[in-house]
Amino acid sequence: MSSSSLARILYRGFHVSARRNALQKMAMPAMSPTMTEGGISSWKKAEGESFATGDVLLEIETDKAVIDVEAQEDGILAKIIAADGSKGVAVGSPIAILAEEGDDLSGVADFAAKAAQDTPEPPKEEKAPEPPKSEAPPPKSEPSAPKSESKPELTQGERIFASPIAKKIALERGIPLAKVKGTGPEGRIIRADVEAYKPSAAAAAASPAAPAPAGSSPDYIDIPLSGMRRTIAARLSESKQTAPHYYLTVDINMDKVLKLRQVFNKDLADKGTKLSVNDFVVKAVGKALEDVPEANSAWLGEVIRQYKKADISVAVATPSGLITPIVRDVGGKGLATISAEAKALAKKARDGKLAPQDYQGGTFTVSNLGMFDISHFTAIINPPQSCILAVGSTVPTLVPAPEEERGFKTVNIMKVTLSSDHRSVDGALGAKWLTAFKGYLENPLTFML
Numbered sequence: 001m002s003s004s005s006l007a008r009i010l011y012r013g014f015h016v017s018a019r020r021n022a023l024q025k026m027a028m029p030a031m032s033p034t035m036t037e038g039g040i041s042s043w044k045k046a047e048g049e050s051f052a053t054g055d056v057l058l059e060i061e062t063d064k065a066v067i068d069v070e071a072q073e074d075g076i077l078a079k080i081i082a083a084d085g086s087k088g089v090a091v092g093s094p095i096a097i098l099a100e101e102g103d104d105l106s107g108v109a110d111f112a113a114k115a116a117q118d119t120p121e122p123p124k125e126e127k128a129p130e131p132p133k134s135e136a137p138p139p140k141s142e143p144s145a146p147k148s149e150s151k152p153e154l155t156q157g158e159r160i161f162a163s164p165i166a167k168k169i170a171l172e173r174g175i176p177l178a179k180v181k182g183t184g185p186e187g188r189i190i191r192a193d194v195e196a197y198k199p200s201a202a203a204a205a206a207s208p209a210a211p212a213p214a215g216s217s218p219d220y221i222d223i224p225l226s227g228m229r230r231t232i233a234a235r236l237s238e239s240k241q242t243a244p245h246y247y248l249t250v251d252i253n254m255d256k257v258l259k260l261r262q263v264f265n266k267d268l269a270d271k272g273t274k275l276s277v278n279d280f281v282v283k284a285v286g287k288a289l290e291d292v293p294e295a296n297s298a299w300l301g302e303v304i305r306q307y308k309k310a311d312i313s314v315a316v317a318t319p320s321g322l323i324t325p326i327v328r329d330v331g332g333k334g335l336a337t338i339s340a341e342a343k344a345l346a347k348k349a350r351d352g353k354l355a356p357q358d359y360q361g362g363t364f365t366v367s368n369l370g371m372f373d374i375s376h377f378t379a380i381i382n383p384p385q386s387c388i389l390a391v392g393s394t395v396p397t398l399v400p401a402p403e404e405e406r407g408f409k410t411v412n413i414m415k416v417t418l419s420s421d422h423r424s425v426d427g428a429l430g431a432k433w434l435t436a437f438k439g440y441l442e443n444p445l446t447f448m449l
Contacts, residue, residue, distance in 0.1 A: 023078060023108060025115045026096040028089045029069065031062050032356035039227055040086040040095065041066050045077045050101065057096075063231035065323075065359075066352040078105050079112040087224070088169060090191075162189035169194045172230060228320040239383045243299070244422040247378050248430050250438055254394050254412045257444050268336065277414075278314070278368050279339040281391055283447055285366055286310040286330030288437040295433040296363050298384040299424045305384075313362030313382060314342055316349040323349050324382060326362040335447070370394065376415045386424040387433070390417040414441075 028038060041059035045051050056068045057077065075098050082095040089095060094115040097108055160177045162170070166189045170177050173194070180197050182189035225233075257280050265274050289296040289310040298305045310331050313324035325345035327338055348354050364386075367379045370393035379390040392415045401409040416437075420430040440446055 023103065023105075023111050024098045025094045026098050028082070028091050028093050028095050029060070030091045031060060031067050032360070035062055035091060037088050037090045037227075038062050039089060040082045040084055042084045043077075043080055043096075047077060047080055048105075050074070050076050061227055063227040065349075065354040067355075075100055076103070076105075078103075078108045081112055081116050087227070088172075088195075090165075160189070161187065162194075163191065165191050166194045172225070226320045228318075228323065232321045235383065236380050239381050243381050243383060245381060245419050246422050246427060246430070247417050247419055248427070248434055249376070249415060249417040250434050251397075252414045252416060252438050252441050254414045254441065257441055258394070258412055260444050264335070273336055273339065275335055275339050277370065277394065278366070278391070279335050279342065280441065280444060280447075281368065281389075282312050282314065282327060282330055282338055282342065282366055283333075283335055284437055284440040284444075285312055285364060285389060287440045287447065288433055289364060290331055291436040292429065292433040294429050295387050295420075295425050297386045297424050298363070299386060299421055300384055304386075304424045307363040309363070311361060311363045313359070313365040313385070314345070315365065315367040315379075316346045318350050318352070320352070323354065323359055324362060324365055325349050325354055325358045326360075365389070366391065370414070376417065378417050379419050381419050381421055386421045387430070388419045389437075390419065392416065 030036075031038065039061035041061040043058045044056045045058075051057060051071045052074050053071055055071045057071050058069050059066050060069055077096060078099040079097040080095075081097065082089050082093070086095075094112075097112045097115065099105060099108070161182065161184075162177055162180075163184070167177070169175075169191060170180070175194055175197050177189060177194075179199075180189050180193050183193055184190040254277070257277065261275050261277065261280065268274065293306055293308075296307045296310055298307075309329045312327050312330045314327060315322055315324050325348070327333075327341050327345065330338060333341075345354070345358060348358065362382070362385065365379075365382045365388040367388060368391040369377060370391055373393050375392045375395055377390050377392065379388045381388050394412045394414045396410050397413040398408050399411050399413075401407065416434075418430055418434050420427075425433075
């Protein structure tokens, strides 16, 4: 399913409302099953502009890609609530007001203002902390509760009451909750309070920018975090903190791969196809996973899930961060097919056009920095997968060769490092997999068997 098809389906679910209402709220759609918030990359229609079925209304930025949202029927974009560049818009939050041709738009501003106050937070989150709040003070002190709502700041040592999503946003943006005025029940801090917070002039003066001379620009820039960068930070931090990583490194003689690649590329030149070293690496990974299926697994807490097919996630660098599109069922595909699919996925990744099915569900990851002349590195596991392979560059290396007159020879050595989760793949198993992988690359004709 294409990203636009997915967007049409999801958009349909949020757009349709009862036809008896002249004005309709358009809510932030969930572009994937795990999406909880997203950003507005850009609106493709202006306020008051008409649109037809199939027109692209806007581009939504998820944590992995930018996806078009198309109109499912004719209408008018009456009012935009979430403007271009909006970040952290919760799924279900109103982002625009839609109307039909001939509708009276005189009240659209009031309708939009009322819709903008809607929050996707469940009511139970706001009520949870109330019991301890009322139980703590004696009955005489209960009237003091409303006074706490008028406090611009909390005193030192006073307990801070905030909803979970407010705490999450404050942590991501570096906002001190003690400085935020709560407007929720009994002065509780809610999402809108954190999003509306602006540091005081005193706080701004205390920032590192203060020493800069008047009229001059600071010697740094603050780059806002994209949804993808936030996801990378959260997932890899979790992986490094919770998964017991260990690392195994081997040197692989790539002479035969390089010769075979040269022969294949000569024959494929007329078809406009060119195999890369990474294509051989991905194929060898798939073959080794057939030999050692225990490495083709995921740690799920109560069970270890072992996969029957090798769906290889291939790390691709994009302007927004690292993403891992998946080459499916590598074991059942030839080198030319793997090469074509990997190149197509890499292009979609750099263009920000990957659909969720392009990057969700891999079983093993390959990260190759050889093209950047990196000889050796270790990679962080992509949870819940058990393994990731870090691939370095191929380097001409002198090795002992008693059969040679000089006693040594030059071979092309590629250093690879396997990072494994010791909970699901122990050291002996990781070594067994690496031995199989090395065997396939040092004898690449076995790919054809």
